[in-house]
Amino acid sequence: MSEAKVRHIRTPLARVRGRGAAKSGTDHFWLQRLTAVANIPLSIAAVVIIITLLGRNQAAAAQVLGSPAVAIVMLLFIASITTHMKLGMQVIIEDYVHDDSAKLVLLMANTFFTVAVGLAAGYGILRLSFGV
């Protein structure tokens, strides 16, 4: 490496770390893909669970949703989709909202919404499971 031909101002260490202006690496991309892969079997399982409960009454729905295997699958499904939702909506906001304060507010609202929906649904499953 010759000093005369320095093409990058950034130090090699900064490049190795892969941290750009966002001050984070590929976490967003990776978690988005990870949850995308997890969503496939979990969504199929959730659809099957929903179809088996169609036309059944509340007692049956409560019993099936609260049973250990179904409850665990539903909790994984809820955790995976809400994480994926948060990441996806974040990209949409960053793509279309250019006003800094509006973007900040929407990014916060995005996190609040996805955490609230995820916790509400998760609580619903746990309540059925523990029969509270």
Next chain:
Amino acid sequence: MAETRAPAERPLSPHLRIYRPMLTMMMSIVHRITGFGLYFGTVLLAWWVLAAASPNGYAKFEWFAGSIIGRIILFGYTWALIHHMLGGVRHLIWDSGRGFGPTEREWLASANLIGSIMVTVVLWVVGLLATGGPR
């Protein structure tokens, strides 16, 4: 300190409107729109799960799900879920570096659209049979 000058009026790079709509482009847009819809549709999932705790609450959800508006929303939700899932598989194939050829990407886009409609119809036929047909 020097005054900051207003940025020069430079031409923007060409955006969506200058392109002729193509299938892959439309599928990309639809993927985002279905994701956006599913985001809010998850409220229904939370409602259903919370409603399952009491007969009264469940009756309210069933009333909504059985209504015309409710069925239209749930049908759209089903299609959006399947379309977004198949579109996601397409993206995962692309992530592996495959499927970018002209024939392949067109085939993937068509399979995405046709597959999502077919699976949605099949799921609803199964669902309606399970509930004893349309009321």
